[in-house]
Amino acid sequence: MNMNMTILGQIISFIIFVYLCMKFVWPPLTAALAERQKKIAEGLDAADKAARELEDAQQSVEAALQESKAQAATLIEQANKRASQIVDEAKETATAEADRIKAAAAADVEQEVNRAKEALRAQVATLVVAGAEKILGASIDVNNHQELVDKLAAEL
């Protein structure tokens, strides 16, 4: 075992290799590692955030659903109310219309009856005059007995 210049050669190579390692190996590799670490951390953060956002979204969806359900219920209730109101109104209108028609019909009937009565009365007056002429055998001056005939007719 001889000690010789190999020792110096080894010192020089050692210095050169450490320098090369410092220059070309260590910084890029540790930078890549740090970068990846950062990326993973960011990814995890993003995942957390997304999960939180999802939860928020689900909550707001739930709230919106509840609200629309309530709205729909109100609307249905209103519609029902309105419907029954319309039905009631229609009923009232129909009743009123029916009453009106009934009244009109009654008035018509009355009128007809009166007219028939008048016609009848006129005919009765004529018939009475004719009957009386036959019974008396003479003509009755309608003008002279107008008062009597009218009275008779009115009594009929």
Add this chain to the structure above:
Amino acid sequence: MASGMSSADYIQHHLTNLTYGNHPVNGWSFAESGQQAAEMGFMAINVDSMAWSVGLGIFFIVLFSRVAKNATTGVPSGTQNFIEMIIEFVDDNVKSVFHHKNAIIAPMALTIFVWVFLMNLMDLIPVDWVPSIAGAMGIHFMKIVPSTDLNVTLGMSIAVFVLIIFYSIKQKGIMGFLAELSLQPLGKWALPFNLFLELVGLIAKPISLALRLFGNMYAGEMIFILIALLPFWAQWLLSVPWALFHILIITLQAFIFMVLTIVYLAMAHDHH
């Protein structure tokens, strides 16, 4: 085991580096034996250790920087995932021990961990493969595990030691550093004793760092070489369990070298 060699020669051969240096008689040449390599003294270089060590270092830098260049922040590919695992492992260790701001520590820890691991990993290549190929190409010696060369482990630990001294002085000032060396643990009246104690502790750091790795790898390699001396049909009985166990050792030694480096530098930054 190559034929025509005694066991001692075989072991000796496997533990000898390919050394190029200034021999007092032959001049600048490759050493033909361990003896010649020793005679070259300091003006020599273990070519095999340097080549494998630098080659594995380049492999580490190229592999990691290619992955780093194409690193995506999305879903990583298999290779990127594996590299990122290593990076995070090293980063966790650095962060749990080292609490100051220093851009050098983590990349250095990564370099030490992966590079030492790769150098140790060469131990799992069967001991005769590469030396046989090298021998066929006319290269006499080929030790492929750089961390079984004390020069290599000591080189790294000395670099770490220089950083320890540098950051100690940078963080505490030269006087602060000297005070730390001389005024504890027993106070200023025992200054020489303190200085002695602290200096031994300080010097022991790089020495223990280098010797621990070297010793473990050298011993492991030695056992592989001894197993290779058995008849070929019996070798697997021992080499397979030892290789499996050795996987643990090479990882553990790379890890220990890295962690101790971080700890020593953290101590250099801390004020006592």
